[in-house]
Amino acid sequence: MSGLFNSNFGTLPAALDAASTRNTIIAQNIANAETPGYKRKEVDFEHYLQQAMGEGDDLELKKTEERHFQKYSSNIQDVQARVRTVSDTRITNDGNNVDIDQQEALMAANTIRYQTLSRLMSLTIARYNTVLKGVR
Amino acid sequence: MLDIFSTMNISASGMTAQRMRLDVIADNIANAETTRTPEGGPYRRKNVVFQEVLDKAMGIRGGVNNTLSTDQLGGVHVQSIVEDQRPFKMVYDPSHPDANEEGYVQMPNVNVLREMIDLINAQRSYEANVSSINATKAFASAALGIGRG
Numbered sequence: 001m002s003g004l005f006n007s008n009f010g011t012l013p014a015a016l017d018a019a020s021t022r023n024t025i026i027a028q029n030i031a032n033a034e035t036p037g038y039k040r041k042e043v044d045f046e047h048y049l050q051q052a053m054g055e056g057d058d059l060e061l062k063k064t065e066e067r068h069f070q071k072y073s074s075n076i077q078d079v080q081a082r083v084r085t086v087s088d089t090r091i092t093n094d095g096n097n098v099d100i101d102q103q104e105a106l107m108a109a110n111t112i113r114y115q116t117l118s119r120l121m122s123l124t125i126a127r128y129n130t131v132l133k134g135v136r
Numbered sequence: 137m138l139d140i141f142s143t144m145n146i147s148a149s150g151m152t153a154q155r156m157r158l159d160v161i162a163d164n165i166a167n168a169e170t171t172r173t174p175e176g177g178p179y180r181r182k183n184v185v186f187q188e189v190l191d192k193a194m195g196i197r198g199g200v201n202n203t204l205s206t207d208q209l210g211g212v213h214v215q216s217i218v219e220d221q222r223p224f225k226m227v228y229d230p231s232h233p234d235a236n237e238e239g240y241v242q243m244p245n246v247n248v249l250r251e252m253i254d255l256i257n258a259q260r261s262y263e264a265n266v267s268s269i270n271a272t273k274a275f276a277s278a279a280l281g282i283g284r285g
Contacts, residue, residue, distance in 0.1 A: 023143055024206040025206065027272065031150030032211070033264065035186040108271070
């Protein structure tokens with residue numbers, strides 16, 4: 001976004017998308033809480049956003065091979081939530097590692113986060129409305 | 137919005153799977169003392185096998201990080217209903233019409249106590265999926281509220 005609109009119009013939708021993705025992932029985890037061998041999925045977003053905002057370390061990763069980990073886009077608008085599978089743990093004998101209480105707590109927190117973000121989005125829009133009405 | 141409905145479908149698939157499990161548990165409890173079945177012999181305890189639903193056709197993006205797209209997620213389904221192969225209980229009851237020469241009757245390998253525990257488990261899992269749906273509804277109404285001030 002350029003000029004008129006500040007970066008909130010870029011980051012808020014990205015954060016809303018991330019919260020929505022996380023909701024889907026938690027729903028999948030809860031639905032599979034008793035599936036033998038199912039491994040919990042998690043969403044990473046805040047970490048990448050912080051990196052893009054330059055709040056992480058500024059060191060570049062050295063790559064000797066194309067498929068090595070890389071630092072992700074430094075453009076805030078391009079930051080996207082990434083889903084990963086936590087496959088190295090297990091909490092029940094059937095190899096499942098979903099802690100349903102933890103997932104419920106995450107889902108509650110994530111809902112509040114989404115509501116906060118959507119409120120912020122509304123306020124950002126309202127601010128522009130105030131300015132535009134003042135001009136007329 | 138599509139994302140919200142697909143999330144609801146995931147939770148709904150969880151509810152369907154748990155309901156099926158409840159059906160199977162009810163069947164087990166109802167037949168806890170059934171000594172005659174169409175296949176012959178006493179009733180065998182049944183159990184559901186859950187399997188995660190993933191749309192493999194969508195492919196897995198990002199290789200190294202094992203990054204999945206949420207479009208691929210389809211919740212859970214009951215892959216099969218299997219019979220418990222544990223031996224039948226032998227109960228001494230010479231007056232029973234299905235008793236053998238020594239007076240023992242083969243009773244189903246159903247442990248009602250265990251079924252009750254599974255029942256509670258299924259019920260709680262069902263409720264967890266219901267609360268996921270409610271959370272998703274809260275998402276939808278929050279999203280619809282954007283820009284309303």
